[in-house]
Amino acid sequence: MGNELPTRLFPHVFALNCGRGKPLGCRLLRVMPSEMICRCLLVEQDNHIVLVDSGFGQADVRARWRRLGCIGTAMSLRLCIEETAYSQIQSLGFDPNNVKHIVLTHLDFDHAGGISDFPDARVHVLAAELQAARQRKTISERLRYRTKQFAECLNWVPYDQLQPNSWFGFDSIKLEVGCDPPMRLIYLPGHTRGHCGVAIKFDDSWLLHVGDCYYSRGELCNANDSLALRTFQKFIHVDYRRARQTMRQLQMIVERHAHQVQLLCSHDPNEKIGSFDLKEQRTTE
Numbered sequence: 001m002g003n004e005l006p007t008r009l010f011p012h013v014f015a016l017n018c019g020r021g022k023p024l025g026c027r028l029l030r031v032m033p034s035e036m037i038c039r040c041l042l043v044e045q046d047n048h049i050v051l052v053d054s055g056f057g058q059a060d061v062r063a064r065w066r067r068l069g070c071i072g073t074a075m076s077l078r079l080c081i082e083e084t085a086y087s088q089i090q091s092l093g094f095d096p097n098n099v100k101h102i103v104l105t106h107l108d109f110d111h112a113g114g115i116s117d118f119p120d121a122r123v124h125v126l127a128a129e130l131q132a133a134r135q136r137k138t139i140s141e142r143l144r145y146r147t148k149q150f151a152e153c154l155n156w157v158p159y160d161q162l163q164p165n166s167w168f169g170f171d172s173i174k175l176e177v178g179c180d181p182p183m184r185l186i187y188l189p190g191h192t193r194g195h196c197g198v199a200i201k202f203d204d205s206w207l208l209h210v211g212d213c214y215y216s217r218g219e220l221c222n223a224n225d226s227l228a229l230r231t232f233q234k235f236i237h238v239d240y241r242r243a244r245q246t247m248r249q250l251q252m253i254v255e256r257h258a259h260q261v262q263l264l265c266s267h268d269p270n271e272k273i274g275s276f277d278l279k280e281q282r283t284t285e
């Protein structure tokens with residue numbers, strides 16, 4: 001399996017692909033890109049590294065069935081050690097021991113697997129998400145949250161004091177990750193109970209990792225509004241209505257603040273950052 005090099009998005013920010021899969025149902029329904037990636041971000045600071053999401057980790061590669069169960073098979077995952085965040089950090093010439101903070105959009109199995117590769121890092125997440133992952137109240141939550149991936153983590157930093165309407169109309173909170181310029185946890189509910197985005201500031205603009213608010217850029221643009229996509233969204237999101245509401249808010253950001261905020265999701269390998277026009281995208285897709 002070929003390993004894609006990490007991509008430098010900004011001087012101190014890299015995109016890493018930490019796992020990939022080809023879910024058969026999604027390919028048949030054409031609701032996702034034919035291959036799904038797990039996009040994480042590496043934010044380089046003077047004395048430490050911050051990871052945004054962790055993808056699949058080394059233990060997921062080595063003991064896939066024990067860690068992931070049947071969901072790994074259903075997703076047709078293609079995992080290798082070289083694509084773990086740990087290996088890619090080494091390949092960039094950084095020391096994995098310098099990963100002091102991991103910020104998670106949510107705790108689904110394709111985002112939380114790398115936590116165990118950085119046992120000394122502090123793991124930042126919305127408190128509601130941590131609670132949902134620990135309680136696993138529903139069948140779908142028992143499938144999506146793989147307890148073995150994070151059961152041994154002792155360094156949780158849960159956030160529960162969101163400031164209403166504090167970031168482009170979203171509730172948010174400043175992340176205590178020692179970053180300058182700052183990073184914020186942005187509440188983007190719907191996909192899971194405590195799903196968030198992570199915003200990174202550059203001069204006078206922001207990059208927002210939106211996690212799993214959408215799976216392909218076409219979803220954001222309403223380019224694909226098929227029955228198959230809506231069925232998929234109802235299956236994949238814990239709260240479909242809230243997820244749709246979140247999507248509308250993200251679309252408003254793109255329409256009104258495209259010069260200030262750029263979006264990237266977790267799983268679309270074709271998504272690029274850059275100036276972006278919703279109307280243009282709708283007509284060209």
Ligand SMILES: [Zn+2]
Nearest residue numbers: 108110212266
């Ligand atoms: Zn995901």
